[in-house]
Amino acid sequence: MDNVIVVASGKGGTGKSTVCICLSVALIKQGKKILLIDCDCGMRGLDIMLDMEQDIIFDAADAVCGNCKFKDAIYKSKNNDNLYLMAAPFDAENELSPSVFKQLVNSVKEEFDFVIIDSPAGIGSGFVTAAAPADRALIVSNAEPTSVRGGIKVRHKLEMMGISNIRLVINRFDRKLFNQLGFYRDLDDVIDATQTQLIALVPFDIRISVIMQRGVAGLNWCAAASVFDCLALRLEGKRIPLAYKG
């Protein structure tokens, strides 16, 4: 199964880390076992967002350098059964090499139903490493021109790397603001501009922000949780219609 997914974006702050976590929680609800890998070297955040900051001793760079076994850098969440995290190196100079990272992910991926990799923004070397082991990709974009342009660049780079299973997640969507700003006529315009098939439309929801700073236990309280439930089902190949008005 194509179970290694990289979550990427051209511009920073579109919601990649948030999508990684919310999607993982949704997949776990469906009985899946998930390895989340933070590949944002020097800027890691998933450990804080998952309330696992104090647990991390070894990170991905330790595993790559042989300071520990790869499995010793994988930590089980105490709050979410079936959720495992590998943290990115704390220092940016400990960047990982794409080939070694791919080899390491390949050595553990069969133990999980999905491996979800949180990429740094952009198409630099950090992104290339994050995408190296991926079978497929989610591009997270906001419905605004700079974000969309970044998404197209990511798409082209992924294709050059041989990854063709690419889907679009539009995040932080606020219909009223979208209409007021008028950058695009409708959502179909955004999808056309990214040249990428839409797999989820996540509303702007301030509760997501709050929940992400306090651990994910409250995610079910938030309206966007059902969007991630549907995204999880679609990733498993289920045909769930996208409910949006262009």
Ligand SMILES: Nc1ncnc2c1ncn2[C@@H]1O[C@H](COP(=O)(O)OP(=O)(O)OP(=O)(O)O)[C@@H](O)[C@H]1O
């Ligand atoms: N659907 C949403 N509704 C409201 N706020 C959101 C939503 N998604 C993400 N956010 C908020 O947007 C901010 C950026 O999100 P996040 O850190 O996930 O982005 P990122 O793409 O991982 O950023 P970076 O490029 O810096 O790694 C955070 O404050 C987050 O809580």
Ligand SMILES: [Mg+2]
């Ligand atoms: Mg992030």
